[in-house]
C-alpha cells in the first residue's frame with residue numbers, strides 16, 4: 001500500500017480525552033476514531049490488526065474442534081426472558097424501541113436455542129461452537145478507549161457436553177487454547193480464579209493483564225503464580241496477638257483524635273493494638289465492622305459474608321445509631337450486630353472508639369467484652385504481604401480482563417429446555433461451558449505492553465504491515481525508481497508493505513510517522529546509501545540500524561524477521 005494513497009490519519013498531538021497509552025496511540029496512529037462515547041470506528045490500519053488477532057483466535061479455536069457460527073446481534077426479547085436475563089442485565093442491555101427485540105450483550109441464550117432439539121442424544125455431544133461477533137452493552141462508564149466499549153467484538157464459544165467430566169475436558173481445552181492465543185498475541189498475562197457472578201455456574205477463571213487502566217484489583221505472586229482478585233485474595237498476615245493478661249476496660253479522653261494514626265501517636269501505641277470501626281447497613285439494619293489498625297474493609301468480601309443488601313452508613317445515621325461521629329465509634333456499648341476481621345480473632349487489650357466524641361476505650365478484650373462477635377475474612381490485602389502458598393511477597397495491582405472461561409453447567413439448558421437423551425434413554429439438560437475473549441481488549445492491552453515515547457511497537461504477528469518502506473526524498477528520481485522497484489519486488493515476494501512514497505514530507509516527518517505506526521521493520525531508501533547500492537534497515541523495537549546490500553534485501557529481511 002502506498003502511503004500517499006492510503007487513509008492513515010495520524011495525529012501529532014495527544015487527543016484531549018485520551019489518558020491511557022493504548023487509547024492515545026490508537027488515535028494518534030490512525031487506528032480508530034470515536035463515534036460516540038464507548039463507540040469506535042476501526043479505520044483501515046486498525047482493522048488490519050483486528051483481522052490478525054481474529055485469525056489467531058480462529059486458528060486456535062479450530063484446533064480444539066471449534067465450529068464457527070455467526071449469530072444475529074438483534075435478538076427476540078422473549079428468548080432472554082426465559083432465562084431471566086433481561087432483568088439480570090438491567091440497564092446494560094440495549095432495547096429496541098417499539099419492538100420486542102434486544103441487542104445481544106452475549107450469546108448463551110441463542111446458542112442454547114440452536115442446541116435445543118438438534119443436539120438430541122449423547123452421541124451428538126460434545127460440541128464446541130464459537131463466533132467472533134459484535135456485542136452491545138450499555139456500559140455505565142465507557143472508558144479507556146476500546147477497553148470498555150458499548151459495542152465491541154467478542155470471540156464467544158460454548159461447549160455442550162453430556163457429563164461433568166466431559167465439561168472439565170472442554171473447559172481445559174479452552175484454557176489451553178486461550179494460553180496459546182494470548183502467547184501468540186505477545187501478551188504478558190496471568191490467570192485468576194474468579195467468582196462466576198451473574199453468569200451462574202461453577203468454576204471460572206479470568207485471563208488478565210497488569211495495567212493501571214484496569215478496573216479489577218488483583219493480588220499476584222510472581223514466584224508461585226498465585227493470583228486472585230482482591231475481592232477474594234488472602235495473605236499470610238499475622239493475627240493480632242492475644243496477651244496472657246487482659247486489662248480492665250477504661251475510658252480515655254482523646255480530644256480531636258479521629259484517625260488510627262493520630263490515636264497511635266497520642267497514646268504512643270502500635271497500630272496493631274487498635275481496632276477501627278466502620279458501620280454498615282445490612283438490609284437496613286446496622287452492623288459494626290471491626291478491623292485491625294488501618295486495615296481496609298473489602299466491601300465485596302463484606303457483602304459476600306453478610307449476603308443481602310449492604311451499604312455504608314450515612315454520617316447522620318451513624319450519629320443516630322452510635323451517638324458519635326466517625327473516628328469515635330467502637331464495639332463497647334454498640335447494641336447491634338458486631339462482626340470483625342479474622343485478624344482480630346480473640347484479641348485483647350485493644351483500643352477503640354467509645355461511641356462518644358473525643359473519647360476512646362482501652363483494655364478491650366473481644367472474647368470477654370463482645371461475646372456475640374462473629375469473625376470473617378474482611379480485609380483488603382496489601383502489596384508486600386506474604387503469599388499463603390509460597391511465602392513470597394504478593395504484589396497488588398490493577399488489571400484488565402482479556403478473557404473469561406466459565407463452567408456454566410445447566411443454567412441455560414434448563415431454562416430453555418435443551419435436553420439430550422443419555423445412554424439409558426433419560427432426558428437430561430445439556431451441560432454447558434461459555435468462554436469469551438474481548439478482541440479490541442487484546443489489541444489495546446498489547447499496545448499497553450508494547451510502546452515507547454515514539455509510538456507503538458508491533459510484533460511480527462499483529463503488525464498491520466510486514467514492512468515499512470520509506471523513500472526519503474521522493475523528488476529525487478533515483479530514489480523514486482529504486483524504492484518503487486524495491487516495493488514491487490517485496491510485494492512479489494509475498495510481503496505486505498506500507499510504502500511511504502509521499503513527495504512533500506521531510507525525512508523527519510517520515511521517520512516519526514514510521515515510529516508512531518510501529519511496523520517492526522523499516523527499510524529506508526536514501527540518496528547516500530543508494531549511490532553505494534546500499535539500504536538502511538531499522539528495527540522498530542530496539543532502534544538498531546543496519547546498512548545492507550540492496551541485492552541482499554530479501555535474504556536479510558528474512559533474517560531480520562527471525563530477530564523481531
Ligand code: ATP
Pocket residue numbers: 106137139146147148149150151152154401402403404436437438439440441
Ligand atoms: P468486565 O468485568 O470487564 O465488564 P465481563 O466480566 O463483563 O468484563 P464477559 O461477560 O466475561 O466480561 O465478556 C467476555 C470478554 O469480553 C471479557 O473478558 C472482555 O475481554 C470482553 N468485554 C467485556 N465487556 C467489554 C466491553 N464493555 N468492552 C470491550 N470488551 C469487553
Ligand code: MG
Pocket residue numbers: none
Ligand atoms: Mg462487564
